[in-house]
Amino acid sequence: MIHVGRVYKSFGSNTAIDNVSLDIAVGEHVVLLGPSGSGKTTLLRMINGLITPSSGSIRINDVDIRERPQNELRRQIGYVLQRNSLFPHYTVEENIGVVPNLLKWDKRMTGKKIRELMKKLHLPETYLSRMPDELSGGEAQRVNIARALAADPPILLMDEPFSALDTLTRKSIREEFMQLDEFRRKTVVMVTHDIQEAFELGDTIALLHQGKLVQHGKPLELLYNPADDFVKGFLSNDYLKLSLGATSIADLWNYLPVENCDEEGFFAEPVGDTTLWKAMESFQDKNRAGQFIAMRDEHSGEWKRVTWSNLMHAYRLLQNNNRR
Ligand SMILES: Nc1ncnc2c1ncn2[C@@H]1O[C@H](COP(=O)(O)OP(=O)(O)OP(=O)(O)O)[C@@H](O)[C@H]1O
Numbered sequence: 001m002i003h004v005g006r007v008y009k010s011f012g013s014n015t016a017i018d019n020v021s022l023d024i025a026v027g028e029h030v031v032l033l034g035p036s037g038s039g040k041t042t043l044l045r046m047i048n049g050l051i052t053p054s055s056g057s058i059r060i061n062d063v064d065i066r067e068r069p070q071n072e073l074r075r076q077i078g079y080v081l082q083r084n085s086l087f088p089h090y091t092v093e094e095n096i097g098v099v100p101n102l103l104k105w106d107k108r109m110t111g112k113k114i115r116e117l118m119k120k121l122h123l124p125e126t127y128l129s130r131m132p133d134e135l136s137g138g139e140a141q142r143v144n145i146a147r148a149l150a151a152d153p154p155i156l157l158m159d160e161p162f163s164a165l166d167t168l169t170r171k172s173i174r175e176e177f178m179q180l181d182e183f184r185r186k187t188v189v190m191v192t193h194d195i196q197e198a199f200e201l202g203d204t205i206a207l208l209h210q211g212k213l214v215q216h217g218k219p220l221e222l223l224y225n226p227a228d229d230f231v232k233g234f235l236s237n238d239y240l241k242l243s244l245g246a247t248s249i250a251d252l253w254n255y256l257p258v259e260n261c262d263e264e265g266f267f268a269e270p271v272g273d274t275t276l277w278k279a280m281e282s283f284q285d286k287n288r289a290g291q292f293i294a295m296r297d298e299h300s301g302e303w304k305r306v307t308w309s310n311l312m313h314a315y316r317l318l319q320n321n322n323r324r
Pocket residue numbers: 011014015016034035036037038039040041042043193
């Protein structure tokens with residue numbers, strides 16, 4: 001869907017993006033990760049036409065973005081910025097409705113969409129007439145996200161959308177956001193320098209270093225098969241935490257012994273979405289504490305009875321297998 005082809009961008013003598021090619025599939029959530037100054041924001045801003053490449057091209061659905069009228073790009077791409085980028089003289093309602101109004105949507109349809117998004121993002125309707133300076137940082141960022149989603153664009157670009165928030169607000173907005181249907185079915189390109197966030201939100205990670213794309217792959221591929229020493233070093237500090245959070249029970253399923261369990265277990269989350277980290281946590285939960293957890297693979301319908309050591313053993317087998 002998005003094709004970045006041999007793109008260079010320099011500002012004077014400074015090369016910000018150095019021969020980057022990247023293909024992003026429809027529905028893929030890709031996180032641009034890398035140290036400060038590695039070119040993440042520049043690349044993101046080139047995808048929505050705010051910065052023009054010095055050479056190379058960016059195509060969306062096979063059309064060069066330079067050939068697309070501005071209005072069409074706006075309809076296709078929602079953009080969420082890090083800091084409060086709401087229009088200060090517009091109310092919450094006017095801010096969320098900016099793109100639908102520009103696209104001359106029917107007023108009733110716009111109003112309905114605004115209210116629907118506010119509900120989903122836990123913003124009370126009484127906020128419709130508030131001004132941005134009457135909102136907390138977390139509320140303003142929810143409005144920002146609602147604004148980017150309002151015209152239901154197939155692509156969402158996000159530049160450190162949660163970084164200005166305190167840790168707790170950040171975690172809750174991020175989790176709510178990940179549950180939204182609107183997020184799940186869109187193609188998303190997000191910039192962050194938070195490795196944990198990248199591993200939670202990205203189907204794939206594009207790791208940049210000094211303007212070059214050093215590796216683009218699934219989180220586990222970067223962990224187990226780093227392209228070079230830079231990738232290895234960049235991820236090494238958080239290695240264990242990341243790996244446990246990035247491994248899903250579905251990844252481990254075939255390494256878990258078949259000890260049938262016919263009772264409905266208390267472990268309700270679908271196996272495909274449950275991470276190893278989460279499963280480990282459930283052993284610590286006093287209310288549920290037990291020797292095993294019961295898990296069900298939603299594809300085959302198979303139940304397994306899993307102990308802590310089963311989990312750890314399966315994890316080691318997966319690692320050994322991936323390293324081979
Ligand atoms: N408008 C500009 N004029 C001159 N240099 C720029 C401009 N925008 C970016 N740069 C330079 O391009 C390089 C990449 O910057 P960019 O903002 O894309 O990095 P980043 O990875 O997003 O960094 P950060 O994580 O700190 O936001 C940097 O060296 C930066 O100084």
